[in-house]
Every structure is written in C-alpha cells, then in structure tokens.
Amino acid sequence: KNPVVVVLGRSDTGVSPKSWGPIGEHDAVIHKDIGCVNCPGHNCVKYFACLKAITPEDVMRAVERILAT
Numbered sequence: 906k907n908p909v910v911v912v913l914g915r916s917d918t919g920v921s922p923k924s925w926g927p928i929g930e931h932d933a934v935i936h937k938d939i940g941c942v943n944c945p946g947h948n949c950v951k952y953f954a955c956l957k958a959i960t961p962e963d964v965m966r967a968v969e970r971i972l973a974t
Contacts, residue, residue, distance in 0.1 A: 908932050908974075910967045915944040915954035931974045933967035934960050 908931035913922045916938055926934040937958035941951065 908971045910935065910964060910971065912936075912956070912959055912964065913952065914954070915945050915946075916941055918942070931971050933971060935963050935967055 906929055908926050908929055910933045911922075911925075911927050913925060913936045915921060915936060916925070916936075922934045924938045926932070926936075929965065937955055939955045939958060941955065943953075
C-alpha cells in the first residue's frame, strides 16, 4: 500500500479526521482546527477557513516526511 496525504477540514464527530483519516502506518492527515463545533458543510459561515488555513507548505512537509520513511 502506498502512503497518502489527506487534507480534511471538518471536525465534527463522525466526519472528523479521526473517523475519516487514512489508517496506514506512514499516512499523513493535515487538519487545522479553527474552533468550529458543528460544521454546516457547504453552507459554511466561515468561508472554509479550516481548509484555507492549510498551506502548500503544510502539504509539502507531510509529503517530505512520507518520502523520508
């Protein structure tokens, strides 16, 4: 199995990174908790700040960690 990097925004129970993140030994989850308790999904009132908080550098660091293993 090839390792993956997953970008997730939601924090709600049942749709959180803990529930939907990858399970591989070398997989990486990138998630920024911005304090939302309940995510309205496509009706986001914070303009998807959780996803916008994730930078390309965050993704590259995760990829570099995987490649180093």
